[in-house]
Amino acid sequence: MGVSFKVDERSEFTIVSFTLDQSIEPTDLALCNPPEVKPTKGVVLSGRGPVWLFCFLTHFYHPTVWVATYDPRLGGAVVVESHCKVYVVGQIVQVKEES
DSSP states (O other): OOEEEEEEEOSSEEEEEEEESSOOOGGGGGGOOOOOOOTTSEEEEEEOOOHHHHHHHHHHTTTSSEEEEEETTTTEEEEEEESSSSSOTTOEEEOOOOO
């Protein structure tokens, strides 16, 4: 389909990173197969792609506790959807490199 995924499991959340192997079109979403994650944790989406791909992935991961999108300018991920009181929409979750 043109999208590759990588999963990085952390204690509080799972980072789902993606890269585009080629240009994609909106019709390619029907073929998109994001990786499964533990729904009891949050998900941080990271990658460079069209807004509609982020929207698709946010919807796909909606059953998880919360979903955030990584913004390197902020040094963290912005919570865009949440089912808990600990992580609220608009909150920035720090995402540090693990050694």
